[in-house]
Amino acid sequence: MPLTDTQIRNLKPKDKPYKVSDFQGLYVTIAPSGSRLWHMKYRIDGREKRLSFGAYPAISLAQARKLRDDARARLAAGEDPGEVKKEEKRQKLLVQESIFAKLAEAYKSKAEKEGRADATKIKTEWLLGMAIDAFGNKPIAEVTSPMVLACLRMVEAKGNHETAKRLRAKIGAVFRYAIASGVVEHDPTFALRDALIRPKVKSRSAITDPKEFGGLLRSIDRFQGQVTTRIALRLLAILAQRPGELRQATWAEFDLEKAIWLIPAERMKMRMPHSVPLPAQALGLLKDLKRITGNGVFLFPSLRSMLRPMSENTLNGALRRLGYDGDEMTAHGFRATFSTLANESGLWNPDAIERALAHVDGNKIRRIYARGEFWEERVRLADWWAGYLDEVEAGSPN
Incomplete structure (x- = not known):
């Protein structure tokens, strides 16, 4: 007999976990701590498997049934809903790991292991900090040439042409690191080589007389x-x-x-x-x-x-x-x-x-x-x- 919200709320914990079924494979597990977790039992290729949907009441009875129906639709299409869920989780993690800020940190860590001078590390931190402020929370594959150019233009607008040039180079270095890591295929800074104002080369002043x-x-x-x-x-x-x-x-x-x-x-x-x-x-x-x-x-x-x-x-x-x-x-x-x-x-x-x-x-x-x-x-x-x-x-x- 299908469950109701009142029944679920009134389920009491026991010394050991136990299950109470809804229908079509959906059931709730009550732990000794009193927590209530949604699961679905299904069979694929002759094997019985289990899918987790989360805790009640964060996942309501209606939401749990919707998740069960989606999983059954995948089964009908010949897909394993458990493997689909794992793949979706893996892709989500990949997206989180591929955001520009994380790859910039990985690039800086690599540079540090290579023994770069402290002054170089400080400058790199400062330059990439501007890029992270502009688009650091985006997956690196979604960072486009116009986005990078907008960041560079903000620096350029202050008259800091040499800084804009160096910032473009550092952003490009992060992209090349990401390309080598298999995260992205293209470096959008390559198209910006001629987009910036060229800084005037100024020799350091010296007395030669x-x-x-x-x-x-x-x-x-x-x-x-x-x-x-x-x-x-x-x-x-x-x-x-x-x-x-x-x-x-x-x-x-x-x-x-x-x-x-x-x-x-x-x-x-x-x-x-x-x-x-x-x-x-x-x-x-x-x-x-x-x-x-x-x-x-x-x-x-x-x-x-x-x-x-x-x-x-x-x-x-x-x-x-x-x-x-x-x-x-x-x-x-x-x-x-x-x-x-x-x-x-x-x-x-x-x-x-x-x-x-x-x-x-x-x-x-x-x-x-x-x-x-x-x-x-x-x-x-x-x-x-x-x-x-x-x-x-x-x-x-x-």
Whole structure:
């Protein structure tokens, strides 16, 4: 006899679960806890199987009968309703796992395992955060070129053309990760290559006149701020490495006896380890610095915490305090100064200068054979450059 809502509500729990039937295979199971669960019993290919519909009263009697009727219709069509339900659940999970935000997180996790630099990870987080805000809750297969372009246009409208370009590249990287994972087949950012305003290429400002550069070196020696900041500026001038590589340097990377600084691959822009010869002038500065920060991890710790390196704004800020604005000189500009004056000297192999700057040859085969070359010349180059700086600072460059 068919059940009624009153009967179901009045069913009392027992020590063991028990069933009360409705009709056409539908029944409710009453658990010892008092919960009431809908099930349907059916047979397919001679085997008895069971289908679950959920709990009463969340699933009413009328809804349970509707679900039973749908399952019986599938049986009549030769389908197994239990397998259909499993497949629908699997597809739903696939959709949930394929939303852009989840794939972006997976891409970031992959990049982290590959040992990307902290600065790169922070920038990636920031860029993809804008994309996630725009369409992160959508399945990646539903993210179209117009959707991506709308996100990019919002960035572009603020005049941030370089950021828009980089954001397009990061979104494309997530799509390529998804393509490799078999989640999607196309990258909608490919069609947007020519849709954005091209950012104007602006070289980092640098002083390349020896007399003017000598004036800068004298200003650095008179710097009234933190001693560690003054030493960092001097080391930037002598070693010509990227500001981020210097300010994040750890004492463990330096062998002062062998006069070498070995920067590990994970901290290098091109993900390759880089060795830097240390001339006598650099060694003198490092020994002075070791008396100040040698008990910590970083050469240039933050003023707020010895566990963090100096802020990325510190060195440019120091140059501004010395009276050099962003159109005259930047922390990164010391590299351009070195490259320009070392090349103009005509004393050194241009490839040795490029290797000193950790610039990677675009020719992979040539790079493999050149990896160990130029070291001895680079040691002589480093000594010459440090001596040349002493001369320009004194006002008498050769």
